[in-house]
Amino acid sequence: EDKVVQSPLSLVVHEGDTVTLNCSYEVTNFRSLLWYKQEKKAPTFLFMLTSSGIEKKSGRLSSILDKKELFSILNITATQTGDSAIYLCAVPPNFGNEKLTFGTGTRLTIIP
Amino acid sequence: DTEVTQTPKHLVMGMTNKKSLKCEQHMGHRAMYWYKQKAKKPPELMFVYSYEKLSINESVPSRFSPECPNSSLLNLHLHALQPEDSALYLCASSQDWGQGGPQAFFGQGTRLTVV
Numbered sequence: 001e002d003k004v005v006q007s008p009l010s011l012v013v014h015e016g017d018t019v020t021l022n023c024s025y026e027v028t029n030f031r032s033l034l035w036y037k038q039e040k041k042a043p044t045f046l047f048m049l050t051s052s053g054i055e056k057k058s059g060r061l062s063s064i065l066d067k068k069e070l071f072s073i074l075n076i077t078a079t080q081t082g083d084s085a086i087y088l089c090a091v092p093p094n095f096g097n098e099k100l101t102f103g104t105g106t107r108l109t110i111i112p
Numbered sequence: 113d114t115e116v117t118q119t120p121k122h123l124v125m126g127m128t129n130k131k132s133l134k135c136e137q138h139m140g141h142r143a144m145y146w147y148k149q150k151a152k153k154p155p156e157l158m159f160v161y162s163y164e165k166l167s168i169n170e171s172v173p174s175r176f177s178p179e180c181p182n183s184s185l186l187n188l189h190l191h192a193l194q195p196e197d198s199a200l201y202l203c204a205s206s207q208d209w210g211q212g213g214p215q216a217f218f219g220q221g222t223r224l225t226v227v
Contacts, residue, residue, distance in 0.1 A: 034215065034216075041200065041202075041220045041221045042116075042202065042218035042219055042220045042221055043155065043202075043218050044218070045215060045216070045217065048215050086154075088154055088155075099157060099160060099168050100145065100157065100160075100204075100206070100216055101156075101157055102154035102155055103154065104154060105153075105154045107152075
């Protein structure tokens with residue numbers, strides 16, 4: 001059975017700190033890994049990673065995938081209180097199967 | 113238009129009521145999803161519609177009945193729910209698989225309370 005595990009489950013840091021969130025996976029026929037940020041309601045899309053070693057970047061957020069070790073990290077530098085959210089990763093299964101299940105999530109809290 | 117619109121935003125219903133949740137997208141996405149999310153948990157997949165046909169049902173109780181009237185609309189009909197069904201219900205849609213995977217866009221959700 002496909003498995004997506006995130007760590008840590010919860011993280012509290014001070015504004016300005018840098019954080020690294022982890023997502024490890026065990027799936028057959030890997031195609032991509034997705035990161036989402038969920039604040040009050042809807043998860044919002046951050047990144048889709050398909051290739052190992054290529055960093056995706058958006059402002060202070062960046063993410064990279066390691067297909068050999070089966071994990072991805074999401075980095076946030078110079079954190080702000082607006083970064084407080086749950087960060088979810090998801091690894092869709094094989095081609096043609098739209099089942100999109102999420103990892104356990106990391107609850108990030110930024111203290112001013 | 114990159115929005116997935118869900119209505120209503122909040123719903124309180126009794127255990128004998130029948131109600132429906134609605135979801136709409138105009139991005140031309142061919143896959144649409146219903147998720148259920150309890151507090152402090154990740155979203156749990158309930159149903160997937162692909163090209164207006166039900167492709168995945170994650171063993172959801174029959175008191176939840178999905179419907180996809182056309183490629184832009186997705187409904188979730190609710191009947192005889194239990195208090196433990198109270199949750200945030202999220203709708204999502206995604207592009208075809210040729211893009212590398214279901215980069216799903218989510219609606220804002222319906223906060224459902226069953227009394």
